[in-house]
Amino acid sequence: MEELKVLLAEEDELVLTSLTNTEAIGMGHELIGRAMKENLSIAVEIKRNGQRLYYAALDGTAPDQEEWIRRKSNVVLRHGYSSLYMRRYNESKHRSYHSMYAVSPSDYADAGGSFPIRIEGVGVVGTITVSGLSQEADHRLATEALRLLKRQQLGQ
Numbered sequence: 001m002e003e004l005k006v007l008l009a010e011e012d013e014l015v016l017t018s019l020t021n022t023e024a025i026g027m028g029h030e031l032i033g034r035a036m037k038e039n040l041s042i043a044v045e046i047k048r049n050g051q052r053l054y055y056a057a058l059d060g061t062a063p064d065q066e067e068w069i070r071r072k073s074n075v076v077l078r079h080g081y082s083s084l085y086m087r088r089y090n091e092s093k094h095r096s097y098h099s100m101y102a103v104s105p106s107d108y109a110d111a112g113g114s115f116p117i118r119i120e121g122v123g124v125v126g127t128i129t130v131s132g133l134s135q136e137a138d139h140r141l142a143t144e145a146l147r148l149l150k151r152q153q154l155g156q
Contacts, residue, residue, distance in 0.1 A: 004092060007085040014146045015118045017153050019125065021053050027128070028054030031145040042132035042141065045069045048117065048125050061132050068131040071109035076116050076127045078103075083129075084112030084139040113138030115146060 024046045035042050041060025046053050057065055072083040078101075079086055087110040090097045097103075097110035112135030117126040128146060130138040 001092060003088055004085065007082060007088065010143055011082060011085070011116065011118070014115070014143060014150060015120050016146070016150055017120050019048055019117055019119060021048075023149060023153075024048065024053035027145050027149045028056060030148060031130070031141060032056045032058065035141070040133060040141075042130055042138070043069060044141075045073070045127075045129045046117075047073065047127050047129075053126075058132075065131040068109060068111070069114070069129045071105075071107060072111055072114035072131070073127040073129045074108050075110050076114045076129075077124070078108070080116055080124045082112070082116060082139065083110055083114040084135060086110045087112060087135070111135045111138075113142060115139065115142040117146070 028044055028046050031044050035058055041058055043055070043057035043061045043065035045055045075083045075086050075097075081089075086097060090100060090110060098105050098108065101108070113131055114127050114129040116124040117128055119125050128142045130141045132138065133141070
């Protein structure tokens, strides 16, 4: 249960003041640049209101990463919580995500790596999704990218 509290606190922390196309592209470039320096094989997508603002896939990824991104993002857009939170929440209840919410595994993946993009005073407007590593590492990369953008918005 402690992990659930930490994940929710992270969602409360990572609320942005805005998300312009330029900010989304910059956030994606920062994330991909870091992954290239660390030799990580990941794909990244940033979406706002159904519009893909950024997508990149590094060497070592497969076309299947795009499907993982779509399915993880669907979980976030349906529930308003990170895909890792939804996975851990359902594990804590000892139940299957797909059975509980009557959704198809071909459309929803409760695996970490997709995080809601929340705008202050508005709510969830999109997702940042990483695929290619462990679900925990995908989640961490997504949240670190949001954290950096938030610091930039606050002038830190």
